[in-house]
Amino acid sequence: xxxxxxxxxxxxxxxxxxxxxxxxxxxxxxxxxxxxxxxxxxxxxxxxxxxxxxxxxxxxxxxxxxxxxxxxxxxxxxxxxxxxxxxxxxxxxxxxxxxxxxxxxxxxxxxxxxxxxxxxxxxxxxxxxxxxxxxxxxxxxxxxxxxxxxxxxxxxxxxxxxxxxxxxxxxxxxxxxxxxxxxxxxxxxxxx
Amino acid sequence: xxxxxxxxxxxxxxxxxxxxxxxxxxxxxxxxxxxxxxxxxxxxxxxxxxxxxxxxxxxxxxxxxxxxxxxxxxxxxxxxxxxxxxxxxxxxxxxxxxxxxxxxxxxxxxxxxxxxxxxxxxxxxxxxxxxxxxxxxxxxxxxxxxxx
Numbered sequence: 001x002x003x004x005x006x007x008x009x010x011x012x013x014x015x016x017x018x019x020x021x022x023x024x025x026x027x028x029x030x031x032x033x034x035x036x037x038x039x040x041x042x043x044x045x046x047x048x049x050x051x052x053x054x055x056x057x058x059x060x061x062x063x064x065x066x067x068x069x070x071x072x073x074x075x076x077x078x079x080x081x082x083x084x085x086x087x088x089x090x091x092x093x094x095x096x097x098x099x100x101x102x103x104x105x106x107x108x109x110x111x112x113x114x115x116x117x118x119x120x121x122x123x124x125x126x127x128x129x130x131x132x133x134x135x136x137x138x139x140x141x142x143x144x145x146x147x148x149x150x151x152x153x154x155x156x157x158x159x160x161x162x163x164x165x166x167x168x169x170x171x172x173x174x175x176x177x178x179x180x181x182x183x184x185x186x187x188x189x190x191x192x
Numbered sequence: 193x194x195x196x197x198x199x200x201x202x203x204x205x206x207x208x209x210x211x212x213x214x215x216x217x218x219x220x221x222x223x224x225x226x227x228x229x230x231x232x233x234x235x236x237x238x239x240x241x242x243x244x245x246x247x248x249x250x251x252x253x254x255x256x257x258x259x260x261x262x263x264x265x266x267x268x269x270x271x272x273x274x275x276x277x278x279x280x281x282x283x284x285x286x287x288x289x290x291x292x293x294x295x296x297x298x299x300x301x302x303x304x305x306x307x308x309x310x311x312x313x314x315x316x317x318x319x320x321x322x323x324x325x326x327x328x329x330x331x332x333x334x335x336x337x338x339x340x
Contacts, residue, residue, distance in 0.1 A: 003232070004232050
């Protein structure tokens with residue numbers, strides 16, 4: 001049984017794209033995703049909204065859990081090639097954040113082309129702005145505070161270790177409950 | 193799916209795509225999409241680049257663009273696809289529905305008789321008429337040997 005994608009492929013993906021752009025411009029602040037398509041398990045509609053907005057036949061995607069229904073859905077609606085090696089992917093879908101691979105398993109980019117890195121789309125439990133972790137960096141006035149539930153503790157250690165390799169690194173979108181929050185590689189986690 | 197049914201499907205998809213829209217609509221009148229059909233890809237029109245080879249074997253060249261309307265629908269357990277030349281949305285939807293119904297073994301014979309057979313006859317008649325028209329305009333060239 002297959003599922004449909006966006007009801008209006010052009011305008012729905014443009015509306016979502018605007019919000020993803022805004023989320024990347026203002027890291028650490030959740031944005032509401034305006035249109036959520038149906039999605040086969042284990043991907044959530046929020047993650048599928050990001051994938052269908054950003055991916056096409058030119059962006060290889062890596063799935064954390066290979067799932068025939070999900071793979072077929074992505075191939076049919078976005079035409080994306082699916083790759084087995086995380087390092088070969090432009091986008092990676094993390095459906096189980098607790099079991100996600102180490103961040104250095106993904107493409108970090110090339111010193112001359114740091115944009116050739118993997119963008120992670122991570123399904124998390126909840127995004128709670130105003131509490132939890134404090135972030136600073138470009139796009140954030142003073143600091144931004146948002147708790148990201150469901151991430152393993154090692155994620156922040158691995159991310160801190162990558163900070164030394166800027167401009168190489170990975171950018172992340174966290175999705176939960178109709179919301180998306182972006183953490184580009186330039187955003188720092190502050191110690192409280 | 194074995195090769196023979198694969199070929200059969202390609203043939204009926206081709207027949208549906210080349211059918212006259214009005215004839216297809218008439219034949220498909222009793223086989224409208226059920227309310228629980230899922231329009232996986234609602235009919236959308238785009239451009240396809242047609243490419244050819246010079247003399248059939250030479251280098252590829254872009255012949256030009258053609259508008260194509262495609263549509264995919266899920267009816268029960270079967271997914272029907274259609275690609276139709278032109279921008280007739282209804283034609284693409286009907287062809288996709290027919291493709292989905294035709295994959296259903298229980299309904300295949302009925303659709304074969306009520307939809308495919310008339311379309312096949314009509315296509316044959318169109319081709320026949322076209323070749324007759326062409327044959328009527330045939331000119332026999334001959335040369336007269338000039339006597340010295």
